[in-house]
Amino acid sequence: MEQSKLSSGIIFDIQGFSVHDGPGCRTLIFFKGCSLECSWCSNPEGISFFPEPLYRVSKCTFDGLCMNACSKGAISSGCNNEVGQLHFDRKFCAQCLTHDCAKACWSGALNIGGYEISAGDLYARINRDRQYWGRGGGITLTGGEPFMQPEFTFDFLKQCYDNYIHTAVETCGNVPWENYEKSLPYIDWIFFDLKSMTSVQLPSTSPPPVRLSACPPVPLILDNARRIAQEFPGRLIFRLPVVPGFNDDTANISATARFIQSTGRNEINILPLHHLGREKYNLIGKTYYTEDFIIPSPEDLHEIKQQFSSQGIKCYTGSETPF
Template structure:
Protein backbone atom coordinates (compact mmCIF):
# COMPACT_ATOMS: atom_id res chain seq x y z
CA UNK A 1 0.00 0.00 0.00
CA UNK A 2 1.46 3.36 -1.04
CA UNK A 3 1.68 6.32 1.32
CA UNK A 4 -0.75 8.29 -0.88
CA UNK A 5 -3.31 5.48 -0.75
CA UNK A 6 -2.96 5.23 3.03
CA UNK A 7 -3.44 8.97 3.55
CA UNK A 8 -6.70 8.89 1.57
CA UNK A 9 -8.15 5.87 3.38
CA UNK A 10 -11.30 6.72 5.36
CA UNK A 11 -12.90 5.28 8.46
CA UNK A 12 -15.57 6.05 11.02
CA UNK A 13 -14.18 7.97 14.04
CA UNK A 14 -16.31 9.08 16.98
CA UNK A 15 -13.76 11.01 19.03
CA UNK A 16 -10.17 12.23 19.12
CA UNK A 17 -9.00 12.83 22.68
CA UNK A 18 -5.83 14.79 23.33
CA UNK A 19 -3.42 14.74 26.26
CA UNK A 20 -4.18 11.29 27.64
CA UNK A 21 -1.77 9.67 30.10
CA UNK A 22 -3.69 6.43 30.68
CA UNK A 23 -3.61 4.71 27.30
CA UNK A 24 0.03 3.91 26.65
CA UNK A 25 3.42 5.41 27.51
CA UNK A 26 3.82 9.17 27.78
CA UNK A 27 1.35 11.80 26.63
CA UNK A 28 -0.91 10.45 23.90
CA UNK A 29 -3.71 11.33 21.53
CA UNK A 30 -6.47 8.69 21.44
CA UNK A 31 -8.34 8.07 18.19
CA UNK A 32 -11.63 6.27 18.87
CA UNK A 33 -13.01 4.13 16.04
CA UNK A 34 -16.62 2.94 15.78
CA UNK A 35 -17.65 -0.69 16.03
CA UNK A 36 -17.03 -3.59 18.40
CA UNK A 37 -17.55 -7.37 18.05
CA UNK A 38 -18.32 -7.68 21.78
CA UNK A 39 -21.34 -6.43 23.70
CA UNK A 40 -19.88 -6.16 27.19
CA UNK A 41 -22.51 -5.70 29.85
CA UNK A 42 -20.48 -2.98 31.60
CA UNK A 43 -19.36 -1.01 28.51
CA UNK A 44 -18.64 2.63 29.35
CA UNK A 45 -18.58 3.69 25.68
CA UNK A 46 -21.98 2.62 24.32
CA UNK A 47 -21.51 5.03 21.42
CA UNK A 48 -18.60 2.90 20.25
CA UNK A 49 -20.47 -0.38 19.82
CA UNK A 50 -22.30 0.01 16.52
CA UNK A 51 -20.56 0.49 13.19
CA UNK A 52 -22.90 3.20 11.88
CA UNK A 53 -23.18 6.86 13.02
CA UNK A 54 -25.68 7.42 15.86
CA UNK A 55 -27.65 10.48 16.90
CA UNK A 56 -27.59 11.31 20.61
CA UNK A 57 -29.67 13.81 22.56
CA UNK A 58 -28.52 15.65 25.68
CA UNK A 59 -31.67 17.26 27.15
CA UNK A 60 -29.59 19.35 29.54
CA UNK A 61 -28.28 21.36 26.60
CA UNK A 62 -31.53 21.65 24.65
CA UNK A 63 -33.00 25.18 24.41
CA UNK A 64 -36.48 23.54 24.19
CA UNK A 65 -38.98 24.00 21.38
CA UNK A 66 -40.35 27.15 22.99
CA UNK A 67 -37.08 28.86 21.96
CA UNK A 68 -35.74 26.82 19.03
CA UNK A 69 -37.16 24.49 16.35
CA UNK A 70 -34.14 24.28 14.04
CA UNK A 71 -33.73 20.53 14.44
CA UNK A 72 -37.34 19.91 13.41
CA UNK A 73 -36.79 21.83 10.20
CA UNK A 74 -33.39 20.25 9.51
CA UNK A 75 -34.29 16.58 9.94
CA UNK A 76 -34.82 15.04 6.50
CA UNK A 77 -36.57 11.91 7.78
CA UNK A 78 -39.00 13.30 10.32
CA UNK A 79 -37.19 11.48 13.10
CA UNK A 80 -37.23 14.48 15.47
CA UNK A 81 -40.57 14.37 17.27
CA UNK A 82 -42.15 17.27 19.16
CA UNK A 83 -44.16 15.74 22.00
CA UNK A 84 -47.34 17.21 23.48
CA UNK A 85 -45.41 18.57 26.47
CA UNK A 86 -42.94 20.30 24.09
CA UNK A 87 -40.17 17.79 24.82
CA UNK A 88 -38.00 16.28 22.11
CA UNK A 89 -38.01 12.60 21.17
CA UNK A 90 -35.97 10.81 18.52
CA UNK A 91 -37.85 8.18 16.53
CA UNK A 92 -35.04 5.61 16.30
CA UNK A 93 -36.92 3.64 13.65
CA UNK A 94 -36.70 6.63 11.30
CA UNK A 95 -33.29 8.01 12.30
CA UNK A 96 -30.38 6.49 10.40
CA UNK A 97 -27.61 8.87 11.51
CA UNK A 98 -27.79 10.71 8.18
CA UNK A 99 -25.18 13.41 7.54
CA UNK A 100 -25.94 15.10 10.89
CA UNK A 101 -28.19 17.87 9.53
CA UNK A 102 -30.11 18.17 12.79
CA UNK A 103 -26.95 18.15 14.90
CA UNK A 104 -25.38 20.86 12.73
CA UNK A 105 -28.54 22.93 13.08
CA UNK A 106 -28.58 22.65 16.89
CA UNK A 107 -27.03 25.86 18.33
CA UNK A 108 -26.49 24.39 21.81
CA UNK A 109 -25.09 20.97 20.86
CA UNK A 110 -28.05 19.25 22.44
CA UNK A 111 -27.99 16.93 19.44
CA UNK A 112 -24.71 15.28 18.48
CA UNK A 113 -23.75 12.51 16.10
CA UNK A 114 -21.34 9.82 17.28
CA UNK A 115 -19.35 8.77 14.25
CA UNK A 116 -17.87 10.78 11.39
CA UNK A 117 -16.06 9.58 8.30
CA UNK A 118 -12.50 10.92 8.37
CA UNK A 119 -9.41 10.26 6.33
CA UNK A 120 -6.06 9.08 7.67
CA UNK A 121 -4.54 12.40 6.64
CA UNK A 122 -7.24 14.35 8.46
CA UNK A 123 -6.87 12.31 11.67
CA UNK A 124 -3.08 12.54 11.73
CA UNK A 125 -3.25 16.27 11.09
CA UNK A 126 -4.99 16.53 14.48
CA UNK A 127 -2.59 14.07 16.11
CA UNK A 128 0.47 15.99 14.89
CA UNK A 129 -0.69 19.16 16.63
CA UNK A 130 0.78 17.70 19.83
CA UNK A 131 3.99 16.32 18.32
CA UNK A 132 6.14 18.29 20.77
CA UNK A 133 4.51 16.51 23.73
CA UNK A 134 5.17 13.10 22.17
CA UNK A 135 8.85 13.86 21.73
CA UNK A 136 9.35 14.95 25.33
CA UNK A 137 7.27 12.23 26.96
CA UNK A 138 7.86 9.37 24.48
CA UNK A 139 4.12 9.38 23.81
CA UNK A 140 2.25 9.12 20.54
CA UNK A 141 -1.07 8.02 19.08
CA UNK A 142 -3.28 5.21 20.44
CA UNK A 143 -6.08 3.64 18.42
CA UNK A 144 -9.07 2.72 20.57
CA UNK A 145 -12.78 2.09 20.23
CA UNK A 146 -14.88 0.02 20.28
CA UNK A 147 -12.46 -2.36 18.68
CA UNK A 148 -10.26 -0.31 16.33
CA UNK A 149 -9.02 -3.35 14.40
CA UNK A 150 -12.59 -4.09 13.26
CA UNK A 151 -12.01 -1.29 10.74
CA UNK A 152 -8.92 -3.16 9.63
CA UNK A 153 -8.07 -1.32 6.40
CA UNK A 154 -8.44 2.10 8.02
CA UNK A 155 -6.65 1.17 11.26
CA UNK A 156 -3.71 -0.40 9.43
CA UNK A 157 -3.42 2.60 7.12
CA UNK A 158 -3.41 4.90 10.18
CA UNK A 159 -0.68 2.87 11.84
CA UNK A 160 1.49 2.70 8.72
CA UNK A 161 1.23 6.41 8.02
CA UNK A 162 1.85 7.32 11.67
CA UNK A 163 5.08 5.31 11.61
CA UNK A 164 6.11 7.02 8.36
CA UNK A 165 5.72 10.31 10.23
CA UNK A 166 7.79 8.94 13.14
CA UNK A 167 4.84 8.94 15.54
CA UNK A 168 4.90 6.17 18.15
CA UNK A 169 1.86 3.94 17.93
CA UNK A 170 -0.27 1.87 20.29
CA UNK A 171 -3.59 0.06 20.13
CA UNK A 172 -6.23 -0.81 22.71
CA UNK A 173 -7.75 -4.09 21.59
CA UNK A 174 -10.13 -6.74 22.88
CA UNK A 175 -8.35 -9.22 20.57
CA UNK A 176 -11.57 -10.41 18.88
CA UNK A 177 -10.28 -9.98 15.32
CA UNK A 178 -8.80 -12.33 12.70
CA UNK A 179 -5.19 -13.23 13.44
CA UNK A 180 -4.05 -11.86 10.08
CA UNK A 181 -5.33 -8.42 11.15
CA UNK A 182 -3.59 -8.62 14.53
CA UNK A 183 -0.39 -9.83 12.87
CA UNK A 184 -0.43 -7.01 10.33
CA UNK A 185 -1.04 -4.41 13.04
CA UNK A 186 1.76 -5.76 15.23
CA UNK A 187 4.34 -4.86 12.60
CA UNK A 188 3.47 -1.18 13.01
CA UNK A 189 2.91 -1.00 16.76
CA UNK A 190 5.29 0.17 19.48
CA UNK A 191 2.96 -0.86 22.29
CA UNK A 192 -0.15 -3.01 22.78
CA UNK A 193 -2.88 -2.72 25.40
CA UNK A 194 -4.81 -5.99 25.35
CA UNK A 195 -7.95 -6.79 27.34
CA UNK A 196 -8.15 -10.18 29.05
CA UNK A 197 -11.54 -10.19 30.74
CA UNK A 198 -12.02 -13.80 31.88
CA UNK A 199 -10.43 -17.20 31.30
CA UNK A 200 -13.69 -19.19 31.32
CA UNK A 201 -15.10 -19.22 27.79
CA UNK A 202 -18.72 -19.81 28.83
CA UNK A 203 -18.67 -17.03 31.44
CA UNK A 204 -16.98 -14.70 28.93
CA UNK A 205 -19.63 -15.42 26.30
CA UNK A 206 -22.49 -14.90 28.74
CA UNK A 207 -21.28 -11.40 29.64
CA UNK A 208 -19.75 -10.18 26.37
CA UNK A 209 -21.71 -12.07 23.71
CA UNK A 210 -18.65 -13.95 22.41
CA UNK A 211 -16.39 -16.75 23.58
CA UNK A 212 -12.78 -15.89 24.45
CA UNK A 213 -11.17 -18.60 22.31
CA UNK A 214 -9.99 -16.29 19.52
CA UNK A 215 -8.98 -13.61 22.03
CA UNK A 216 -6.72 -15.92 24.01
CA UNK A 217 -5.22 -17.58 20.94
CA UNK A 218 -4.40 -14.20 19.39
CA UNK A 219 -2.78 -13.13 22.64
CA UNK A 220 -0.60 -16.26 22.79
CA UNK A 221 0.58 -15.74 19.22
CA UNK A 222 1.22 -12.04 19.74
CA UNK A 223 3.26 -12.57 22.92
CA UNK A 224 5.21 -15.53 21.52
CA UNK A 225 5.96 -14.17 18.04
CA UNK A 226 6.81 -10.67 19.28
CA UNK A 227 8.77 -11.28 22.51
CA UNK A 228 10.36 -7.82 22.39
CA UNK A 229 7.11 -5.90 21.98
CA UNK A 230 5.76 -4.40 25.24
CA UNK A 231 2.25 -5.65 25.98
CA UNK A 232 0.03 -4.46 28.80
CA UNK A 233 -2.71 -7.00 29.55
CA UNK A 234 -5.65 -5.30 31.23
CA UNK A 235 -8.66 -6.61 33.10
CA UNK A 236 -11.66 -4.39 33.82
CA UNK A 237 -12.77 -5.63 37.23
CA UNK A 238 -16.55 -6.02 37.04
CA UNK A 239 -18.83 -6.85 40.02
CA UNK A 240 -20.33 -10.31 39.65
CA UNK A 241 -18.22 -11.18 36.60
CA UNK A 242 -14.51 -11.33 37.39
CA UNK A 243 -14.09 -9.69 40.80
CA UNK A 244 -13.07 -12.95 42.47
CA UNK A 245 -9.65 -14.20 43.49
CA UNK A 246 -10.13 -17.28 41.32
CA UNK A 247 -10.84 -15.26 38.17
CA UNK A 248 -7.82 -12.97 38.62
CA UNK A 249 -5.51 -15.83 39.58
CA UNK A 250 -6.46 -17.69 36.39
CA UNK A 251 -5.66 -14.64 34.25
CA UNK A 252 -2.35 -14.04 36.03
CA UNK A 253 -1.33 -17.68 35.55
CA UNK A 254 -2.14 -17.37 31.85
CA UNK A 255 0.15 -14.32 31.60
CA UNK A 256 2.97 -15.73 33.70
CA UNK A 257 4.97 -17.39 30.84
CA UNK A 258 5.36 -14.13 28.88
CA UNK A 259 8.09 -11.85 30.27
CA UNK A 260 7.23 -9.04 27.82
CA UNK A 261 3.73 -8.78 29.32
CA UNK A 262 2.76 -6.54 32.22
CA UNK A 263 -0.64 -6.66 33.93
CA UNK A 264 -3.08 -4.01 35.11
CA UNK A 265 -6.54 -4.25 36.63
CA UNK A 266 -9.00 -1.41 36.11
CA UNK A 267 -11.77 -0.94 38.70
CA UNK A 268 -15.31 -0.75 37.33
CA UNK A 269 -16.72 2.77 37.05
CA UNK A 270 -20.04 4.25 35.94
CA UNK A 271 -18.74 7.13 33.82
CA UNK A 272 -20.59 6.01 30.69
CA UNK A 273 -24.04 5.78 32.27
CA UNK A 274 -25.24 9.15 30.99
CA UNK A 275 -24.37 8.29 27.39
CA UNK A 276 -26.80 5.34 27.48
CA UNK A 277 -29.60 7.81 28.23
CA UNK A 278 -28.45 10.10 25.40
CA UNK A 279 -28.83 7.14 23.02
CA UNK A 280 -32.22 6.08 24.47
CA UNK A 281 -30.81 2.91 25.95
CA UNK A 282 -31.11 1.50 29.46
CA UNK A 283 -27.74 1.32 31.28
CA UNK A 284 -27.35 -2.42 32.01
CA UNK A 285 -25.42 -1.84 35.25
CA UNK A 286 -27.10 1.31 36.50
CA UNK A 287 -26.63 1.54 40.26
CA UNK A 288 -23.94 -1.15 40.46
CA UNK A 289 -20.70 -0.24 42.26
CA UNK A 290 -17.45 -2.03 43.03
CA UNK A 291 -16.71 -2.49 46.72
CA UNK A 292 -13.55 -0.61 47.73
CA UNK A 293 -12.12 -3.67 49.43
CA UNK A 294 -12.00 -5.69 46.21
CA UNK A 295 -9.09 -4.11 44.34
CA UNK A 296 -6.40 -4.38 47.07
CA UNK A 297 -7.26 -8.05 47.54
CA UNK A 298 -7.09 -8.81 43.79
CA UNK A 299 -3.87 -6.85 43.31
CA UNK A 300 -2.31 -8.91 46.08
CA UNK A 301 -3.25 -12.11 44.23
CA UNK A 302 -1.80 -10.82 40.95
CA UNK A 303 1.45 -9.69 42.59
CA UNK A 304 1.83 -13.07 44.26
CA UNK A 305 1.85 -14.68 40.77
CA UNK A 306 3.44 -12.00 38.55
CA UNK A 307 5.60 -10.06 41.00
CA UNK A 308 6.72 -6.64 39.84
CA UNK A 309 5.05 -7.08 36.46
CA UNK A 310 1.79 -5.80 37.96
CA UNK A 311 0.95 -2.14 37.36
CA UNK A 312 -1.22 -0.38 39.90
CA UNK A 313 -4.30 1.59 38.82
CA UNK A 314 -3.49 5.25 38.15
Protein backbone atom coordinates (compact mmCIF):
# COMPACT_ATOMS: atom_id res chain seq x y z
CA MET A 1 0.00 0.00 0.00
CA GLU A 2 1.26 3.48 -0.84
CA GLN A 3 2.45 5.22 2.32
CA SER A 4 0.70 8.46 1.32
CA LYS A 5 -2.66 6.70 1.32
CA LEU A 6 -2.29 5.34 4.83
CA SER A 7 -4.54 6.85 7.48
CA SER A 8 -3.54 8.49 10.73
CA GLY A 9 -4.72 7.86 14.25
CA ILE A 10 -4.13 8.92 17.83
CA ILE A 11 -2.09 6.88 20.27
CA PHE A 12 -0.74 7.72 23.71
CA ASP A 13 2.14 5.34 24.29
CA ILE A 14 4.43 2.72 22.80
CA GLN A 15 6.06 0.27 25.22
CA GLY A 16 8.64 -2.34 24.38
CA PHE A 17 9.76 -5.52 26.10
CA SER A 18 6.32 -6.72 27.15
CA VAL A 19 5.93 -10.43 27.89
CA HIS A 20 2.30 -10.47 29.07
CA ASP A 21 0.16 -9.60 26.06
CA GLY A 22 0.88 -12.23 23.47
CA PRO A 23 3.60 -14.71 22.64
CA GLY A 24 7.30 -13.90 23.04
CA CYS A 25 8.63 -10.43 23.57
CA ARG A 26 6.37 -7.67 22.22
CA THR A 27 5.90 -3.98 21.56
CA LEU A 28 2.60 -2.61 22.86
CA ILE A 29 0.86 0.28 21.14
CA PHE A 30 -1.74 2.14 23.20
CA PHE A 31 -4.63 3.65 21.21
CA LYS A 32 -6.65 6.64 22.39
CA GLY A 33 -10.40 6.39 22.85
CA CYS A 34 -12.67 3.79 24.39
CA SER A 35 -16.42 3.30 24.19
CA LEU A 36 -16.57 2.00 27.77
CA GLU A 37 -15.40 3.77 30.91
CA CYS A 38 -14.52 1.12 33.45
CA SER A 39 -14.05 2.48 36.96
CA TRP A 40 -11.00 0.29 37.50
CA CYS A 41 -9.29 1.09 34.19
CA SER A 42 -5.52 1.18 34.64
CA ASN A 43 -5.08 3.40 31.57
CA PRO A 44 -7.62 6.20 32.14
CA GLU A 45 -5.64 8.46 29.81
CA GLY A 46 -6.75 6.11 27.03
CA ILE A 47 -10.47 6.77 27.49
CA SER A 48 -10.71 10.20 25.86
CA PHE A 49 -10.42 10.21 22.08
CA PHE A 50 -8.37 13.39 22.09
CA PRO A 51 -4.88 14.31 23.23
CA GLU A 52 -5.37 15.91 26.66
CA PRO A 53 -3.31 17.79 29.27
CA LEU A 54 -1.69 15.64 31.96
CA TYR A 55 -1.12 17.94 34.93
CA ARG A 56 1.27 16.99 37.74
CA VAL A 57 0.59 19.46 40.52
CA SER A 58 3.72 18.47 42.47
CA LYS A 59 5.88 19.99 39.72
CA CYS A 60 3.83 23.15 39.20
CA THR A 61 5.32 26.53 40.17
CA PHE A 62 1.98 28.32 39.59
CA ASP A 63 3.60 30.95 37.37
CA GLY A 64 0.49 31.00 35.18
CA LEU A 65 2.38 30.72 31.89
CA CYS A 66 0.07 27.97 30.64
CA MET A 67 -3.05 30.01 31.44
CA ASN A 68 -1.74 32.90 29.39
CA ALA A 69 -0.77 30.58 26.54
CA CYS A 70 -4.15 28.90 26.22
CA SER A 71 -6.19 30.81 23.67
CA LYS A 72 -9.32 28.78 24.51
CA GLY A 73 -9.48 29.97 28.11
CA ALA A 74 -9.50 26.36 29.25
CA ILE A 75 -7.24 26.83 32.28
CA SER A 76 -8.19 28.66 35.44
CA SER A 77 -6.54 28.90 38.82
CA GLY A 78 -9.56 27.70 40.71
CA CYS A 79 -7.76 26.90 43.95
CA ASN A 80 -9.86 24.21 45.54
CA ASN A 81 -7.44 22.83 48.09
CA GLU A 82 -4.64 24.00 50.36
CA VAL A 83 -1.79 23.77 47.86
CA GLY A 84 -3.86 25.18 45.04
CA GLN A 85 -3.94 23.75 41.56
CA LEU A 86 -5.04 24.59 38.08
CA HIS A 87 -8.42 23.66 36.72
CA PHE A 88 -8.77 22.44 33.13
CA ASP A 89 -12.03 22.66 31.27
CA ARG A 90 -11.52 19.54 29.21
CA LYS A 91 -14.34 20.17 26.77
CA PHE A 92 -12.25 23.06 25.39
CA CYS A 93 -9.13 20.93 25.35
CA ALA A 94 -10.89 18.40 23.16
CA GLN A 95 -10.99 21.03 20.42
CA CYS A 96 -7.37 22.09 20.77
CA LEU A 97 -4.87 21.33 18.05
CA THR A 98 -1.91 23.37 19.28
CA HIS A 99 -1.46 22.47 22.96
CA ASP A 100 0.26 25.78 23.61
CA CYS A 101 -0.17 25.27 27.34
CA ALA A 102 2.31 22.38 27.41
CA LYS A 103 4.71 24.25 25.13
CA ALA A 104 4.71 27.14 27.63
CA CYS A 105 5.34 24.96 30.65
CA TRP A 106 9.06 24.73 31.40
CA SER A 107 8.78 22.81 34.67
CA GLY A 108 7.51 19.53 33.29
CA ALA A 109 4.22 19.92 35.21
CA LEU A 110 2.17 19.91 32.04
CA ASN A 111 2.41 17.40 29.24
CA ILE A 112 0.01 16.28 26.57
CA GLY A 113 -1.15 12.66 26.65
CA GLY A 114 -1.67 11.39 23.12
CA TYR A 115 -0.49 12.35 19.66
CA GLU A 116 -1.40 11.83 16.05
CA ILE A 117 0.72 9.50 13.94
CA SER A 118 0.30 7.97 10.49
CA ALA A 119 0.08 4.21 10.11
CA GLY A 120 3.25 4.39 8.00
CA ASP A 121 5.22 6.29 10.65
CA LEU A 122 3.95 3.97 13.36
CA TYR A 123 5.10 0.99 11.33
CA ALA A 124 8.55 2.57 10.83
CA ARG A 125 8.75 3.15 14.59
CA ILE A 126 7.84 -0.37 15.70
CA ASN A 127 9.93 -1.97 12.97
CA ARG A 128 13.01 -0.81 14.89
CA ASP A 129 12.04 -3.20 17.69
CA ARG A 130 12.23 -6.32 15.52
CA GLN A 131 15.69 -7.22 16.82
CA TYR A 132 14.53 -7.88 20.36
CA TRP A 133 11.25 -9.66 19.61
CA GLY A 134 13.00 -12.88 18.69
CA ARG A 135 11.04 -15.82 17.37
CA GLY A 136 7.33 -15.62 18.11
CA GLY A 137 7.25 -12.02 19.34
CA GLY A 138 5.61 -9.06 17.64
CA ILE A 139 3.18 -6.25 18.35
CA THR A 140 0.01 -5.94 20.43
CA LEU A 141 -2.54 -3.17 19.99
CA THR A 142 -4.20 -2.09 23.20
CA GLY A 143 -5.51 1.12 24.69
CA GLY A 144 -8.10 2.44 24.85
CA GLU A 145 -9.92 0.46 22.20
CA PRO A 146 -8.00 -0.03 18.93
CA PHE A 147 -11.18 -0.75 16.97
CA MET A 148 -12.57 2.70 17.72
CA GLN A 149 -10.10 3.85 15.02
CA PRO A 150 -10.86 1.13 12.47
CA GLU A 151 -9.16 2.58 9.37
CA PHE A 152 -5.95 3.39 11.20
CA THR A 153 -5.96 -0.01 12.91
CA PHE A 154 -6.52 -1.77 9.58
CA ASP A 155 -3.77 0.14 7.76
CA PHE A 156 -1.29 -0.52 10.52
CA LEU A 157 -2.16 -4.20 11.04
CA LYS A 158 -2.01 -4.96 7.33
CA GLN A 159 1.47 -3.48 7.01
CA CYS A 160 2.67 -5.52 9.98
CA TYR A 161 1.06 -8.72 8.77
CA ASP A 162 2.33 -8.29 5.21
CA ASN A 163 5.82 -7.89 6.64
CA TYR A 164 5.63 -11.10 8.71
CA ILE A 165 5.15 -9.44 12.09
CA HIS A 166 3.01 -11.35 14.58
CA THR A 167 -0.06 -9.25 15.41
CA ALA A 168 -2.24 -9.34 18.52
CA VAL A 169 -5.02 -7.02 19.66
CA GLU A 170 -6.90 -6.46 22.89
CA THR A 171 -10.53 -5.40 22.53
CA CYS A 172 -13.37 -4.54 24.88
CA GLY A 173 -15.88 -5.81 22.34
CA ASN A 174 -18.02 -2.69 22.41
CA VAL A 175 -17.74 -1.53 18.80
CA PRO A 176 -19.88 -2.07 15.69
CA TRP A 177 -19.07 -5.32 13.90
CA GLU A 178 -17.94 -3.43 10.78
CA ASN A 179 -15.04 -2.01 12.79
CA TYR A 180 -13.59 -5.52 13.14
CA GLU A 181 -14.45 -7.03 9.80
CA LYS A 182 -11.75 -5.65 7.55
CA SER A 183 -8.91 -6.18 10.04
CA LEU A 184 -9.61 -9.80 11.01
CA PRO A 185 -7.52 -11.39 8.21
CA TYR A 186 -4.47 -9.47 9.43
CA ILE A 187 -4.58 -10.52 13.09
CA ASP A 188 -2.95 -13.58 14.64
CA TRP A 189 -4.30 -13.35 18.18
CA ILE A 190 -7.26 -11.61 19.80
CA PHE A 191 -7.72 -10.99 23.52
CA PHE A 192 -11.42 -10.31 24.05
CA ASP A 193 -12.64 -8.87 27.36
CA LEU A 194 -15.72 -10.39 28.95
CA LYS A 195 -16.27 -8.14 31.93
CA SER A 196 -19.67 -9.41 32.97
CA MET A 197 -22.45 -11.53 31.54
CA THR A 198 -25.08 -9.11 32.74
CA SER A 199 -25.62 -5.37 32.70
CA VAL A 200 -25.02 -4.63 36.34
CA GLN A 201 -24.02 -1.71 38.48
CA LEU A 202 -21.12 -1.76 40.88
CA PRO A 203 -22.19 -1.97 44.53
CA SER A 204 -22.86 1.46 45.94
CA THR A 205 -20.15 1.20 48.60
CA SER A 206 -17.96 3.72 46.78
CA PRO A 207 -18.65 7.41 46.64
CA PRO A 208 -21.20 8.11 43.95
CA PRO A 209 -21.31 8.45 41.08
CA VAL A 210 -19.62 5.19 40.28
CA ARG A 211 -19.04 5.01 36.58
CA LEU A 212 -19.20 1.48 35.52
CA SER A 213 -17.80 -0.28 32.65
CA ALA A 214 -20.90 -0.08 33.13
CA CYS A 215 -24.11 -1.24 32.06
CA PRO A 216 -22.23 -2.06 28.91
CA PRO A 217 -24.53 -2.96 26.09
CA VAL A 218 -23.77 -6.60 26.77
CA PRO A 219 -25.71 -7.95 23.77
CA LEU A 220 -23.39 -6.11 21.35
CA ILE A 221 -20.28 -7.37 23.15
CA LEU A 222 -21.53 -10.95 23.24
CA ASP A 223 -22.66 -10.85 19.61
CA ASN A 224 -19.20 -9.67 18.57
CA ALA A 225 -17.54 -12.37 20.69
CA ARG A 226 -19.67 -15.08 19.06
CA ARG A 227 -18.98 -13.79 15.59
CA ILE A 228 -15.24 -13.45 16.11
CA ALA A 229 -15.18 -16.98 17.54
CA GLN A 230 -16.82 -18.22 14.32
CA GLU A 231 -15.13 -16.12 11.66
CA PHE A 232 -11.64 -15.48 13.06
CA PRO A 233 -9.27 -18.34 12.29
CA GLY A 234 -6.56 -17.24 14.74
CA ARG A 235 -6.23 -17.72 18.45
CA LEU A 236 -8.98 -16.15 20.55
CA ILE A 237 -8.39 -15.85 24.28
CA PHE A 238 -11.09 -14.33 26.42
CA ARG A 239 -10.06 -12.16 29.33
CA LEU A 240 -11.83 -11.43 32.60
CA PRO A 241 -10.61 -8.59 34.83
CA VAL A 242 -11.54 -9.96 38.26
CA VAL A 243 -13.21 -7.12 40.18
CA PRO A 244 -14.43 -8.30 43.59
CA GLY A 245 -18.08 -7.48 44.18
CA PHE A 246 -18.69 -6.84 40.49
CA ASN A 247 -17.98 -9.99 38.50
CA ASP A 248 -16.32 -12.58 40.77
CA ASP A 249 -19.48 -14.30 41.97
CA THR A 250 -20.13 -17.94 41.19
CA ALA A 251 -23.12 -17.17 38.99
CA ASN A 252 -21.14 -14.82 36.73
CA ILE A 253 -18.13 -17.15 36.47
CA SER A 254 -20.39 -20.03 35.60
CA ALA A 255 -22.30 -17.98 33.02
CA THR A 256 -18.99 -16.81 31.51
CA ALA A 257 -17.78 -20.42 31.22
CA ARG A 258 -21.04 -21.50 29.57
CA PHE A 259 -20.80 -18.61 27.14
CA ILE A 260 -17.23 -19.50 26.15
CA GLN A 261 -18.25 -23.13 25.63
CA SER A 262 -21.08 -21.99 23.41
CA THR A 263 -18.62 -20.15 21.13
CA GLY A 264 -16.58 -23.31 20.51
CA ARG A 265 -13.46 -21.73 22.05
CA ASN A 266 -12.02 -22.78 25.39
CA GLU A 267 -9.48 -20.33 26.84
CA ILE A 268 -9.68 -17.53 29.36
CA ASN A 269 -7.06 -15.39 31.07
CA ILE A 270 -8.20 -13.96 34.43
CA LEU A 271 -6.49 -10.74 35.49
CA PRO A 272 -6.77 -9.54 39.09
CA LEU A 273 -7.84 -5.97 39.79
CA HIS A 274 -4.86 -3.79 40.74
CA HIS A 275 -4.47 -0.15 41.68
CA LEU A 276 -1.32 0.67 39.72
CA GLY A 277 -3.13 3.20 37.53
CA ARG A 278 -4.55 5.29 40.39
CA GLU A 279 -2.04 8.18 40.09
CA LYS A 280 -2.98 8.70 36.46
CA TYR A 281 -6.50 9.71 37.51
CA ASN A 282 -4.99 12.75 39.25
CA LEU A 283 -3.09 13.69 36.10
CA ILE A 284 -6.26 13.89 34.04
CA GLY A 285 -8.39 15.44 36.78
CA LYS A 286 -10.61 12.44 37.43
CA THR A 287 -11.56 10.64 40.64
CA TYR A 288 -10.46 7.04 41.12
CA TYR A 289 -13.59 5.53 42.58
CA THR A 290 -12.33 2.00 43.02
CA GLU A 291 -9.58 2.92 45.51
CA ASP A 292 -11.24 0.86 48.25
CA PHE A 293 -11.90 -2.21 46.18
CA ILE A 294 -9.97 -5.17 47.51
CA ILE A 295 -7.46 -6.92 45.31
CA PRO A 296 -8.33 -10.59 44.80
CA SER A 297 -6.02 -12.94 46.71
CA PRO A 298 -4.18 -15.85 45.03
CA GLU A 299 -6.72 -18.14 46.77
CA ASP A 300 -9.65 -16.22 45.25
CA LEU A 301 -8.10 -16.51 41.79
CA HIS A 302 -7.38 -20.19 42.31
CA GLU A 303 -11.03 -20.77 43.20
CA ILE A 304 -12.18 -18.99 40.02
CA LYS A 305 -9.68 -20.98 37.99
CA GLN A 306 -11.03 -24.21 39.46
CA GLN A 307 -14.54 -23.18 38.54
CA PHE A 308 -13.58 -22.55 34.93
CA SER A 309 -11.61 -25.79 34.78
CA SER A 310 -14.57 -27.76 36.12
CA GLN A 311 -16.60 -26.43 33.17
CA GLY A 312 -13.96 -27.41 30.62
CA ILE A 313 -12.34 -24.00 30.13
CA LYS A 314 -8.55 -23.61 30.24
CA CYS A 315 -7.91 -20.77 32.65
CA TYR A 316 -4.64 -18.84 32.91
CA THR A 317 -4.14 -16.55 35.90
CA GLY A 318 -2.45 -13.17 35.50
CA SER A 319 0.82 -13.53 33.62
CA GLU A 320 0.74 -17.31 34.12
CA THR A 321 -0.08 -17.72 30.46
CA PRO A 322 0.90 -20.31 27.88
CA PHE A 323 2.90 -17.78 25.88
